[in-house]
Amino acid sequence: VLDELSPVLDLGLLEVEEVVRTLAAKPARMEVIVTGRGAPRSLVQLADLHSEMRAHRREANDSAGIAGIEIYTGEGKGKSTSALGKALQAIGRGISQDKSHRVLILQWLKGGSGYTEDAAIAALRESYPHLVDHLRSGRDAIVWRGQQQPIDYVEAERAWEIARAAISSGLYKTVILDELNPTVDLELLPVEPIMQTLLRKPAETEVIITGRCKNPPAYFDLASVHSEMVCHKHYAERGVDLKRGVDY
Incomplete structure (x- = not known):
């Protein structure tokens, strides 16, 4: 790197x-x-891959959003990895400065095993069990619009209930909600409970939300940081397989 x-x-x-x-x-x-x-x-x-992170500029009369809410979206590569990078910074802050700086990483639509970041997160948990928690939810399969199964709704709600409690409790200083955007876009979760939780989050809790979506949900307006990953070039467009350890 x-x-x-x-x-x-x-x-x-x-x-x-x-x-x-x-x-x-x-x-x-x-x-x-x-x-x-x-x-x-x-x-x-x-x-062979080129992604650009573009900040969404607010109009002069728009609100500045709520401090500590960040959204990474768009078609380009780098949304989840940017969030995981923020998680790594937060864990480092907990190790070096503030032992109470706990981090929660929640991932939707990413059930099953074989994700390469799991080993790194597990190693951090083993060394610093008081600083980082991690949970995956969803089937070990892609969920397509119009083909949602009952288990998809159950898994989405299970992870959201944990997220809601974690954000509201103030126990975690950084909460990563990875792939929450497409979960909402697929209508596996309603928007209003997410809005209410974010509106009431403790000031010292940072919430980072990732994932692409066709229809930006209302909570996008609450973010103080909204970055879009724009894909200029991707090797998958040439038929090259996704790379283990890089893409998943």
Whole structure:
């Protein structure tokens, strides 16, 4: 992971051509992820995946939203991984500064096993059981619109009841609601209870909500941060299989 390499290149602190040549010659099994603003065109052309995070700007007369509510949505890759990155920062804060800074990671539509982040989360839980909790919900299958099964509603509600109690309790300083947006978009959960819970959340609790959706639910208006992942290029469009350890 070459974090903030793009602005380093944009500032002329490294030779772009040398970096591009090095990346072009990387071992086939090595995954390189470059982040930051201002990626040079030659680097973007070399990449087989390019996502851009765009902030949604509010109109001058709109409210600023509620501090501590963030939403990551859009068609591009990086929504869940951005939220998990925030979770990692929060866990680090709990380790180094505030032992009461507990983190809850709740994931909808991601039942079953085999998700590679589970091992990392389990390792953190083993070392710091008082700082991080994790729960998956849903079937081990994709839920398609119009093909929802009764168990999908049960699983969605089960996870939401835990989320509602966790947010309201103030016990957790950071709560990740991963793939809540498509869960609501599929009408597996009603919007109003989510709205009421977010409106009443403790000021010190940060809630991060992820997932794409066709129809933005009303709670989007409550967010103080709303970022959209825009997909410019994805290897799946060329028929390349999703990558284990990268995509799931």
